[in-house]
Amino acid sequence: MKEVVVAGVGMHEFGRFPEKTVIDMGVTATERALEDAGLEWKQVQLAYVGYLDQGMAAGSRILFELGRTGIPILNIESASCSGNAALREAHYAVATGRCDIALALGVGKMGRLMPAYTSTDPHEEGLRRAEGIVQAGAPMAMTARRRMVEFGATMDQYAKVSVKAHKNASMNPYAQYRKTCTIEEVHASRMIYDPLTALHFCPTGDGAAAAIVCTRAVAERWGRKPYVSIVADAMGTGLYRSPRRKAENLTGRVVREASEQCGAGILDMDLIQVHDGFTVEEVLHYEALGLAAEGEGEKLIDEGVTEIGGRHPVNTDGGLLSRGHPIGPTGLAQIWETVTQLRGEAGARQVENARQGLVQCVGTGDVCFIQVFRR
Amino acid sequence: MKEVVVAGVGMHEFGRFPEKTVIDMGVTATERALEDAGLEWKQVQLAYVGYLDQGMAAGSRILFELGRTGIPILNIESASCSGNAALREAHYAVATGRCDIALALGVGKMGRLMPAYTSTDPHEEGLRRAEGIVQAGAPMAMTARRRMVEFGATMDQYAKVSVKAHKNASMNPYAQYRKTCTIEEVHASRMIYDPLTALHFCPTGDGAAAAIVCTRAVAERWGRKPYVSIVADAMGTGLYRSPRRKAENLTGRVVREASEQCGAGILDMDLIQVHDGFTVEEVLHYEALGLAAEGEGEKLIDEGVTEIGGRHPVNTDGGLLSRGHPIGPTGLAQIWETVTQLRGEAGARQVENARQGLVQCVGTGDVCFIQVFRR
Numbered sequence A, B: 001m002k003e004v005v006v007a008g009v010g011m012h013e014f015g016r017f018p019e020k021t022v023i024d025m026g027v028t029a030t031e032r033a034l035e036d037a038g039l040e041w042k043q044v045q046l047a048y049v050g051y052l053d054q055g056m057a058a059g060s061r062i063l064f065e066l067g068r069t070g071i072p073i074l075n076i077e078s079a080s081c082s083g084n085a086a087l088r089e090a091h092y093a094v095a096t097g098r099c100d101i102a103l104a105l106g107v108g109k110m111g112r113l114m115p116a117y118t119s120t121d122p123h124e125e126g127l128r129r130a131e132g133i134v135q136a137g138a139p140m141a142m143t144a145r146r147r148m149v150e151f152g153a154t155m156d157q158y159a160k161v162s163v164k165a166h167k168n169a170s171m172n173p174y175a176q177y178r179k180t181c182t183i184e185e186v187h188a189s190r191m192i193y194d195p196l197t198a199l200h201f202c203p204t205g206d207g208a209a210a211a212i213v214c215t216r217a218v219a220e221r222w223g224r225k226p227y228v229s230i231v232a233d234a235m236g237t238g239l240y241r242s243p244r245r246k247a248e249n250l251t252g253r254v255v256r257e258a259s260e261q262c263g264a265g266i267l268d269m270d271l272i273q274v275h276d277g278f279t280v281e282e283v284l285h286y287e288a289l290g291l292a293a294e295g296e297g298e299k300l301i302d303e304g305v306t307e308i309g310g311r312h313p314v315n316t317d318g319g320l321l322s323r324g325h326p327i328g329p330t331g332l333a334q335i336w337e338t339v340t341q342l343r344g345e346a347g348a349r350q351v352e353n354a355r356q357g358l359v360q361c362v363g364t365g366d367v368c369f370i371q372v373f374r375r
Helices: A022-037 A058-066 A082-095 A122-131 A137-151 A155-169 A183-188 A216-222 A250-262 A279-289 A297-302 A330-342 B022-037 B058-066 B082-095 B122-131 B137-151 B155-169 B183-188 B216-222 B250-262 B279-289 B297-302 B330-342
Strands: A004-015 A046-050 A073-077 A101-109 A191-193 A206-215 A228-237 A271-273 A356-363 A367-374 B004-015 B046-050 B073-077 B101-109 B191-193 B206-215 B228-237 B271-273 B356-363 B367-374
Touching: A004 A022, A004 A082, A004 A216, A004 A330, A022 A058, A022 A101, A022 A206, A046 A058, A046 A082, A058 A073, A058 A101, A058 B228, A073 A082, A073 B082, A082 A101, A082 A206, A082 A228, A082 A330, A082 A356, A082 A367, A082 B073, A082 B082, A101 A330, A137 A155, A137 A191, A137 A279, A155 A183, A155 A279, A155 A297, A206 A216, A206 A330, A228 A250, A228 A330, A228 B058, A250 A279, A250 A356, A250 A367, A271 A330, A279 A297, A279 A356, A330 A356, A330 A367, B004 B022, B004 B082, B004 B216, B004 B330, B022 B058, B022 B101, B022 B206, B046 B058, B046 B082, B058 B073, B058 B101, B073 B082, B082 B101, B082 B206, B082 B228, B082 B330, B082 B356, B082 B367, B101 B330, B137 B155, B137 B191, B137 B279, B155 B183, B155 B279, B155 B297, B206 B216, B206 B330, B228 B250, B228 B330, B250 B279, B250 B356, B250 B367, B271 B330, B279 B297, B279 B356, B330 B356, B330 B367
Parallel strands: A046 A073, A046 A101, A271 A356, B046 B073, B046 B101, B271 B356
Antiparallel strands: A004 A206, A004 A228, A073 B073, A101 A206, A228 A367, A356 A367, B004 B206, B004 B228, B101 B206, B228 B367, B356 B367
């Protein structure tokens, strides 16, 4: 497999853009990624476009605006991880020699409703619906309650995850929420699923994000330095919301595979992005990834370990909680942040001497992607 | 790139199955493909699942019923060509050494409404909607009218395409319509878009189709003979409904690429499957593929060239018109038919001495796939 470099990244702002279509936003993100890479649209040989519920063949509808170059355009859906899936397929297409330059694009435009929590077990889903537990937030609220009993977790700790996210997003020009908040404000926000108030949840929204990947040879000819390579790209399916059965922890399984691919463990990462759809979920992923032992994830928050400036900064761009989560582009926003940081171009939220970063995303369908980037 | 063999194919019947979910049908098609290949689910290393509008992460929801083996499951959408896209990605994953055994699955469950015709040009789409031309059938009706004026085509000729499709489907146990019909019955069916009556249109419906692809080495260990290899797999995007601008004919461009890949031209093919969403569309594809010169496609119908037993049998399983078109699985049904024919297992509709077959599919987003199989 050839070494693959992320030649360019681009984003359309995340937020609410009722006047814009996914075509508008996808074009902007792609144009920005092309400009960043120093490449033209006609040089791109293959495109993967990730989205959920944006009509038929959205990839073509977006990219034809840039010109009908005739290249293969494939549309990918992997729930919250659709952007990671687009990057993965573009990456492997280049790595295996199918082409030299590929685009991964993710787009999303949502209503105000969060997608319903969908269990992979129809009987379980029937039960959940009967009980009104149709949003992923409800099981998360139950998890928070259980951790308070089992591990002595506090709502202050979970609120601090939201405070961190808002602080990081306040320094990210593409973030949906760019205002800091306090622990008290998190507690005082509208109650959604007791004990989780609104600021424990990621918002719905619109946006787009893109990455151009290419061979090292192409990067050396056109790309700008420093080159950021994809050194691991692992994916698995299975049980992930199963805190009782550690052996089946999906993120744990996939991160081990990624570590083998890149020869570096989670503690070697200079920055980490995780799927923080909910404050408590970020803490669960600390443990699943191996940043903390079971029941000790909340301590990392108290100790500031996952702050920018801490030992293991997590969700440096504000994460799903504050940068936003329009589903299709989310994974590529994680990748945009990682590449931006590894290049040393993250401005006020720059992690010092960032050399390698890990992206984790999980989604409905019990999927998990782990992608590691290195400059 | 390694030689890739279609080790097994399987279908769930096409038709209306209000009591079944895409999970039920997808499981059946996959189990049949595994049985056909002589493989077990746990041996499959990677899966691509093609569908349109079946909710989030349908691939996982279906395949987890067979067991949570943890493999990557990617969901693909390419409008009518979603099944071809799944096959393409599974094929290249094996060809480039990402894995040895991969599954391509397509599933579909539709309402009674055909998907609206979606132009890639929002302004054009707005115009069409304003004019009430929101179904692909309307431009096809206009094309039929124009060809009657320009080339002297007749409605009898187009009706014969439907008669051929119904005859072939009557010999296909998985087809949606398994009754023959006459030219008079086609003319007398309900008028949809003048001059096209109902039997000029493919039906909506439900179904699933699957293919297991593997390396030659795996096939020689487990597969049953004769081995059917994928010898071309080309895809492009661009203008395809542009009969006035031959240079931009997308099918023509992609079939040339496929011919280069497999070293054989369209006239060398023993059987051909095309996207016959409408009778007139089948004739357009004869010309686009190079089976007939411009304006002469209808002659092939009159002369029986594309019948089973003719020089170039087209849509031997009944095509979209009669085998059915549940969108997600359509391309994999084309592939199921081609593999079945190349193995000599097509029963009453068997094409004698079939050694190589071509599959063409086009779809919204102006995409075209051409895949060639050889025993």
